Amino acid sequence: MGEEVRSLDGVFIYWFGWILWIIITFFQKKTTARLVNAMLLLLLLACLPLTFSIDGMTVSVVFVALIAYICWQMRSFSWRKICFFLIVSWTIAAAYGAFQLVLIFDPVIELLDTRWMSAGIAFLLACLFVRHIQRSCLLAVAGLLQGEFVFHFVLQQFFHLQGVTGSLYFFDIVAVTVFFYGVLLTAKGIVQLLQETAIRRPFSSLEKTS
Secondary structure (H helix, E strand, O other): OHHHHOOOOOOHHHHHHHHHHHHHHHHHOOOOHHHHHHHHHHHHHHHOOOOEOOEEEHHHHHHHHHHHHHHHHHHHOOOHHHHHHHHHHHHHHHHHHHHHHHHHHHHHHHHOHHHHHHHHHHHHHHHHHHHHHHHHHHHHHHHHHHOOOOOOOHHHHHHOOOOOEEOOHHHHHHHHHHHHHHHHHHHHHHHHOOOOOOOOHHHHHHHOOO
């Protein structure tokens, strides 16, 4: 069972990545931002297998790039927001790391694909603390990044187990988490559209009667 799941590592990040690239390339307006986003997404997908070693740890290049992106997104945060962001992201990181450790020693809790379970934990915790969808997504990914680093640090230092920090398995979790937010954002857009349509109808009927 474990080998079967591991053989599918990367399926979500590549599938969702290509779907997002198609949406950006063919459905967004022709702007410079669209071209840059499409190129960056292709570069990210191409660099997913690349790793490097530092102090005995094998780290993914995209893993480090995501950390840099999170820090860049936080550049406009106030110190109060940064402290709140760090505390909540540490909570998500602890939950993710603990869940991954439990999976090693007690895999009986694997009710579903563990990538969906891990993503669900990060998604629910982030939504619990932050309602703004974009910031909540940023928070969930930041927590996953920290949790992945701590998890592999513990494996190496205390259990002498080697692994890639930022493996395809991990990026599948990130992809599923972002997918959850995509569904939430789409549902919110549909609700707003229905509300706007419901508001326009009474006014249009009044104009016709007048």
